[in-house]
Amino acid sequence: MASDDGEREAQGDGIGETTEAAEKAMWQLGKSHRKVDAMERMRGVTRYTDDLKLPGMLHAKILRSPHAHARIKSIDSSAALALPGVFAVVTGQDFKIPYGIIPWTPDENALAVEKVCHVGDGLAAVAAVDEDTANAALRALVVEYDVLKPYFDPEEALKVRDREGTINPYSRKGNVSKHVLLEFGDVEAELARADLVVEGEYFFEGTTHGAIEPHCALAHLDGSGVLTVWSATQVSHYLHRELAKVLELPPHKIRVIQPPLGGAFGGKSEPFDLEFVVAKLAMKTGRPVKLLYTREEVFYAHRGRHPMKMKHRTGFTKDGGLLGVDARTILDGGAYSSFGLVTTYYSGQLMCSPYVFPAYRFDSTRAYTNKPACGPKRGHGSVQPRFAMEIQLDKAAHALGLDPIELRRRNAIKAGEKTVNEFTVGSSGFLECLEKVERSSGWIEKRRTLPYGRGIGIAGSTYISGTNYPIYPNEMPQAAVQICLDRSGRARVFSGANDIGQGSNTMLAVIVSEELGIPLEDIRVLSADTDLCPVDLGAYSSRITLMVGNACLVGAQRLRRKVCESVAKRWGIPRQRVTLAGRMAIDREDPSRHVDSAQAFQWAEADHGLLGETGSYNTPKDRHGEYRGGTIGASPAYSFTAHVAEVEVDPETGLVEVKTIWIAHDCGKALSRKIVEGQIEGSTYMGFGEALMERHAVDPAHRGVHTGPNLLDYRMPTFLDTPDLEAMIVEAPDENGPYGAKEAGEGPLHSSIPAIANAIYDAVGVRLDRLPFSPQSVLAALRQREQWERAGQVEPHKAADLNSRRSA
Numbered sequence: 163m164a165s166d167d168g169e170r171e172a173q174g175d176g177i178g179e180t181t182e183a184a185e186k187a188m189w190q191l192g193k194s195h196r197k198v199d200a201m202e203r204m205r206g207v208t209r210y211t212d213d214l215k216l217p218g219m220l221h222a223k224i225l226r227s228p229h230a231h232a233r234i235k236s237i238d239s240s241a242a243l244a245l246p247g248v249f250a251v252v253t254g255q256d257f258k259i260p261y262g263i264i265p266w267t268p269d270e271n272a273l274a275v276e277k278v279c280h281v282g283d284g285l286a287a288v289a290a291v292d293e294d295t296a297n298a299a300l301r302a303l304v305v306e307y308d309v310l311k312p313y314f315d316p317e318e319a320l321k322v323r324d325r326e327g328t329i330n331p332y333s334r335k336g337n338v339s340k341h342v343l344l345e346f347g348d349v350e351a352e353l354a355r356a357d358l359v360v361e362g363e364y365f366f367e368g369t370t371h372g373a374i375e376p377h378c379a380l381a382h383l384d385g386s387g388v389l390t391v392w393s394a395t396q397v398s399h400y401l402h403r404e405l406a407k408v409l410e411l412p413p414h415k416i417r418v419i420q421p422p423l424g425g426a427f428g429g430k431s432e433p434f435d436l437e438f439v440v441a442k443l444a445m446k447t448g449r450p451v452k453l454l455y456t457r458e459e460v461f462y463a464h465r466g467r468h469p470m471k472m473k474h475r476t477g478f479t480k481d482g483g484l485l486g487v488d489a490r491t492i493l494d495g496g497a498y499s500s501f502g503l504v505t506t507y508y509s510g511q512l513m514c515s516p517y518v519f520p521a522y523r524f525d526s527t528r529a530y531t532n533k534p535a536c537g538p539k540r541g542h543g544s545v546q547p548r549f550a551m552e553i554q555l556d557k558a559a560h561a562l563g564l565d566p567i568e569l570r571r572r573n574a575i576k577a578g579e580k581t582v583n584e585f586t587v588g589s590s591g592f593l594e595c596l597e598k599v600e601r602s603s604g605w606i607e608k609r610r611t612l613p614y615g616r617g618i619g620i621a622g623s624t625y626i627s628g629t630n631y632p633i634y635p636n637e638m639p640q641a642a643v644q645i646c647l648d649r650s651g652r653a654r655v656f657s658g659a660n661d662i663g664q665g666s667n668t669m670l671a672v673i674v675s676e677e678l679g680i681p682l683e684d685i686r687v688l689s690a691d692t693d694l695c696p697v698d699l700g701a702y703s704s705r706i707t708l709m710v711g712n713a714c715l716v717g718a719q720r721l722r723r724k725v726c727e728s729v730a731k732r733w734g735i736p737r738q739r740v741t742l743a744g745r746m747a748i749d750r751e752d753p754s755r756h757v758d759s760a761q762a763f764q765w766a767e768a769d770h771g772l773l774g775e776t777g778s779y780n781t782p783k784d785r786h787g788e789y790r791g792g793t794i795g796a797s798p799a800y801s802f803t804a805h806v807a808e809v810e811v812d813p814e815t816g817l818v819e820v821k822t823i824w825i826a827h828d829c830g831k832a833l834s835r836k837i838v839e840g841q842i843e844g845s846t847y848m849g850f851g852e853a854l855m856e857r858h859a860v861d862p863a864h865r866g867v868h869t870g871p872n873l874l875d876y877r878m879p880t881f882l883d884t885p886d887l888e889a890m891i892v893e894a895p896d897e898n899g900p901y902g903a904k905e906a907g908e909g910p911l912h913s914s915i916p917a918i919a920n921a922i923y924d925a926v927g928v929r930l931d932r933l934p935f936s937p938q939s940v941l942a943a944l945r946q947r948e949q950w951e952r953a954g955q956v957e958p959h960k961a962a963d964l965n966s967r968r969s970a
Contacts, residue, residue: 199668211380224300225303237306257275281866340502341506352477365471365933377460394426396426428539468505474554483573491527491546497531517575590800630793640780642697644696660698723737801828801909803910818935825887827842855877
């Protein structure tokens with residue numbers, strides 16, 4: 163919308179008024195801010211979902227299958243209902259409408275209807291006066307099963323052709339959940355003319371999120387027939403949609419509220435059985451009902467990182483130029499689709515940056531297996547192939563005698579270029595990221611000079627700043643914000659976005675503070691309540707900073723215009739001379755003339771009425787190719803990251819100690835420096851944990867039970883295990899981001915894992931192509947290398963290098 167003086171306001175493209183923004187000095191952007199809710203959490207007064215209690219509240223529990231694959235022949239609930247204190251029982255017959263976060267794959271029910279598909283699959287639930295009584299009622303339920311053959315290996319599951327062996331009851335293609343084959347350029351011709359073709363097979367073990375707060379939901383049906391569900395979700399809007407669908411209620415009769423969240427990392431980015439269960443039980447009993455997962459249930463709910471088997475062929479010229487990539491991937495999806503359609507595309511589509519190459523093919527197949535369903539975990543779908551790709555590059559650099567950082571520089575994509583799969587890249591700070599980690603780590607001095615057992619490795623990556631198209635495609639905005647100014651000088655921000663600990667509420671407060679000149683403590687952010695806040699699609703795919711931030715910027719700039727106009731009218735000066743900062747409206751040319759924000763807001767309210775504005779954002783539609791699937795992976799802006807890891811490997815025990823990881827991340831513009839640095843460090847920490855420790859797996863020898871569904875057996879690094887993390891912010895502003903900002907929450911994870919793998923190779927000369935890098939796997943690789951050395955199968959230059967370092 164063009165203003166009367168020709169300045170441009172954003173309306174759906176995320177770009178705010180440019181002239182005034184350029185003229186006014188930034189007083190909040192780029193500074194370090196404490197999260198707006200930090201003190202409540204530190205004092206222990208924050209009320210999470212499980213802290214909520216309503217009068218007459220009942221407690222619910224879910225009966226879960228002990229079998230990985232079985233038909234449900236009957237469920238007898240009479241004994242359970244006869245117990246004192248038991249109010250209701252629900253089964254899959256109460257939830258016959260299937261649902262799914264992706265509209266094209268609704269393949270699960272809130273509770274299993276005909277069959278259970280993994281150990282831990284829910285099939286009945288009870289509501290009782292307390293948890294002990296609810297658990298007793300579960301034990302009283304009598305279930306008759308017809309046990310079927312389970313399939314735990316995805317490749318074995320894909321061979322099944324009969325209906326009997328088809329795992330998911332809604333599948334029409336056997337155990338093929340999704341298959342994608344896309345090719346760009348002539349891959350075979352490029353590989354044929356390559357001076358070097360690197361081949362490798364890689365396995366990325368599944369991992370889970372490890373959020374401190376378990377899933378929890380509370381439902382209440384009021385006297386007017388409105389169902390309110392409080393849930394530890396990160397997608398309030400999508401939960402609202404699916405509740406309406408499955409429960410067959412009109413959407414205006416449902417309200418979803420997300421209380422403060424104790425972590426998610428993607429693990430709460432779709433509806434779960436407990437939310438439907440508490441809603442139906444509240445409707446049946448007329449009383450509030452709450453359900454809190456045990457830690458074991460969290461592991462069986464899962465939706466974490468897909469295990470992936472990857473085969474890559476990569477062609478290079480003799481000077482290190484990338485020619486072509488051929489990638490074949492098998493994804494172990496578990497029993498249900500979850501985000502699997504998108505994951506299958508992401509496993510190939512997001513690998514085409516930060517490097518340029520003329521030919522690419524990826525063939526990805528997601529299989530159903532009798533395991534807990536996999537879904538999105540931080541860096542959804544692209545962490546696994548990045549591991550394979552970056553080791554392929556490292557192998558090529560060593561084979562060609564090139565510095566691994568130099569090889570990456572020669573192939574780096576530049577700002578404004580298109581990837582081989584036709585995604586448009588905006589700004590790119592990748593080269594600066596490489597330069598920063600090279601210098602900070604002492605790469606040039608350390609490379610090939612560290613003693614045996616000590617090594618250094620490099621890797622690079624890229625990630626999206628929100629997906630260009632919403633899960634449910636439509637023409638409406640992907641993000642919207644309402645802002646209201648108070649006569650006291652304060653502001654209230656209403657946003658449907660979900661703050662899951664990443665600090666999105668703080669980011670919105672910083673934008674409003676920057677535009678209206680009031681400090682963060684004068685701004686109240688109200689978020690994730692479907693009755694009070696505009697629709698937002700949730701916290702996933704690193705979308706909030708760019709999308710919700712743009713919407714907030716639009717609304718804040720419209721309010722700033724109104725306030726500045728009213729102050730300028732009183733002073734008899736042009737609007738452009740008025741700036742807002744430090745709780746004041748100030749004349750730029752005569753700073754001695756100023757009034758406080760409260761007075762300025764009151765003048766504006768007198769002129770315009772109630773001071774409220776909205777802002778919304780929708781993505782540009784020119785970021786992708788026109789082929790089928792070309793929209794999946796397209797983004798308004800891409801972040802870039804480089805990692806250097808230094809490790810110490812004990813060849814006697816196989817123990818890997820990561821000493822330091824240097825991370826340079828291009829976030830476009832750091833709106834709040836401390837939060838960006840925290841996201842960079844936290845993301846890298848998570849990748850480090852996956853590299854060395856984490857393994858979400860079931861045991862086929864024990865009927866498909868989880869190998870360790872607790873925080874003792876599922877190993878994650880503690881503070882004592884964590885290496886020194888040196889986070890460096892690179893700013894390559896992107897025109898599609900608010901003030902140029904891009905994502906910072908997921909991108910810094912990707913290349914941490916292959917950087918560690920490449921450092922292990924530098925330290926002891928073994929390639930670890932399977933995760934995690936346990937002491938056992940390191941020792942096995944060392945023994946294998948020793949056999950190859952004795953057989954003369956190790957490259958002479960590498961054998962000589964290892965021998966000299968061992969001698970030293």
